[in-house]
Amino acid sequence: MDDLGQADRAEPEETRIRAARIQDVARLADVSTATVSRALATPDRVSPEARARVLEAIAKTGYVPNPAARSLRSQKTFMVLVVLPDLSNTFFSKILRGIEETLFEAGYGMIISDLDGSPEKEAHFAAFTAAGRVDGAILLNGHLFGQSREGEGQPARISIPLVALCEAIPGADVPQIEIDNRAAASRMTQHLASLGHRRIAYVSGPANNILERERFLGFKDGLEAAGLPFDPALVIPGDYTIEAGVRAGQDLVGRSTRPTAVFCTSDEMAIGLMRTLFSAGLRVPEDISVAGFDDIEFAAVAEPALTTIHQPRRELGQAAASALIDLLQGRPSPKRIRLETEIVIRDSVTSPWRKS
Amino acid sequence: MDDLGQADRAEPEETRIRAARIQDVARLADVSTATVSRALATPDRVSPEARARVLEAIAKTGYVPNPAARSLRSQKTFMVLVVLPDLSNTFFSKILRGIEETLFEAGYGMIISDLDGSPEKEAHFAAFTAAGRVDGAILLNGHLFGQSREGEGQPARISIPLVALCEAIPGADVPQIEIDNRAAASRMTQHLASLGHRRIAYVSGPANNILERERFLGFKDGLEAAGLPFDPALVIPGDYTIEAGVRAGQDLVGRSTRPTAVFCTSDEMAIGLMRTLFSAGLRVPEDISVAGFDDIEFAAVAEPALTTIHQPRRELGQAAASALIDLLQGRPSPKRIRLETEIVIRDSVTSPWRKS
DNA sequence: AAGTTGCATGTAATCGATTACATAGGGTGA
DNA sequence: TCACCCTATGTAATCGATTACATGCAACTT
CATH class of the missing domain: 1.10.260.40 (lambda repressor-like DNA-binding domains)
Structure with missing residues (x-):
């Protein structure tokens, strides 16, 4: 042993x-x-x-066999780069597991790059792929990277197979694995509206984030479908973190007229928000309903248990890895895979009339 | 861009x-x-x-530069393997971030192996290191791996620098980066006892886990220091997961005489447990105090906020990576680093007398 | 002035596999 | 029986860098 x-x-x-x-x-x-x-x-x-x-x-x-020698000769590394914005985020780590599993079965190893918002790292990993250190890459960060120094002679722009996971990459011709964020957000919004909520707040993701844009559109779609007006005052900025949820909660607590429901675009924010509401003496869902997005592990054991949108995270990872492997082995790969989401009804949302 | x-x-x-x-x-x-x-x-x-x-x-x-060629000649890959038991666990992903950061700064890449309890994968990654695919490895899984086929001729046992993180590896002569699990568990137990708890339950980790053994010893130390008897009936088996906490909660709820405090050896279990107690109409901490271990992000926003033991996870990752880099670059490396933990007092623990 | 030292650089061996090309031998068909 | 083909195998080129060794030249020592 x-x-x-x-x-x-x-x-x-x-x-x-x-x-x-x-x-x-x-x-x-x-x-x-x-x-x-x-x-x-x-x-x-x-x-x-x-x-x-x-x-x-x-x-x-x-x-x-010595992989360096093998790879030198055959130009294949059997390694895949996974680029993601935040490794410490629960959401990503579950996806990673799905990726790792699938890659492993196909004989590929996984190299991880936690971008951490640093352009420096981004450039580094662009060079990394250019150097042929990996056969392909899965991008969870929403955009391609690369040092575009158009001025210089002829920058080495090597292209390796790529797959975009979760965050579609606008304008890039690579397979996209994702959920229908817009439809899911719309569905949740309509769910809240169908229970009788008329003032629904929206806690957003980071402003320039593609996921966020989709979900925001979905939120507006949902309002429209339910015949509700869109009120910009009910949009609270966030960034998917627990802290953002806490801040959003403080914002809400401080308001004179409050929404009856809050749709948070991540479970982390929903949990942080509920915490703050609770501390302020507000009850969820009696005083205010809260919905999340993602269905992370903690959603089910939050108090109250969080109504949210389930994303098949492991499956997303697996699908992305499979698509990439198809590409790497010269097989045709689906251009776009949309996995189904599902509203998970728990206890944090109720009708605004049913005051406990 | x-x-x-x-x-x-x-x-x-x-x-x-x-x-x-x-x-x-x-x-x-x-x-x-x-x-x-x-x-x-x-x-x-x-x-x-x-x-x-x-x-x-x-x-x-x-x-x-082509890394394959470089590595073929110089026998260096500038890659580090990180072996861990469960990638999707919040606890590990924060540590990973610390590791990645530090490795990146030193010019090393990170390859991740999610062991997932599969011996097959373990063997695979043993071969991986043997093949010289990485310069060193950080092990979070509590034991060395390798295909020890002593019978055969002379199995290739290449040795690369290793560092054990969190889970010490018994009998192996590699640097260990860890917290003092035993002392921390003892401290928490004494904290509970000092508040007046006399019947303290313990929700364990996986039976053969080294962390678990340490913490269990610490628990007993704490009881002894507080002059309390050890009661095996108050030890509830767990495995660090939310579900284990839920099960432990069900166990407790079903008992006629209950402990006044529960010490869970992971925050996940504590949160799952509180959830179950709550569903059964028990109040935390009024009816029963609950303490956790790890201080994951969600501990602070749990309801009630969880009293737990803070582990400097990012720093643990950084320290491990630094130690490994020292080794890789031929510098002397500390044999053992113990980072400090800290009890974080929140709301889930109170004195057993103060019935709300 | 001759010998020594040291720096900048080039030449070519080397790392360990893969694989194009060559070849030997056995089998088949005419 | 001969020509041909096919299979199994060997020989050696190749992948792209690093680096030991060699060399040429300038500067310095005595």
């Missing part, structure tokens, strides 16, 4: 064991390196006997 | 641009490839004029 990591304590520095190379396997199996390579890559182009000898030699030596 | 990923739409297949190689740069700068390489790796071993010409040529061509 333990093997690796014994460091070089026991043996003298010189005796440090070197990894077996294809040469060593070839010699041991009494074949050429070409045969070893073929025995692994295209087994049916090698005689059964030779193959058996090779496999035995591989087992004996513990040979593992 | 967009550059990469234009795919090969415009130009015909054949014209696909190939990345600039060191040769191209050398020709353009009218120097040898060796000089180009040196201009990048050891700038002061190259004349200022040559260096300038090289840099200009690099800018013109957009040259980025």
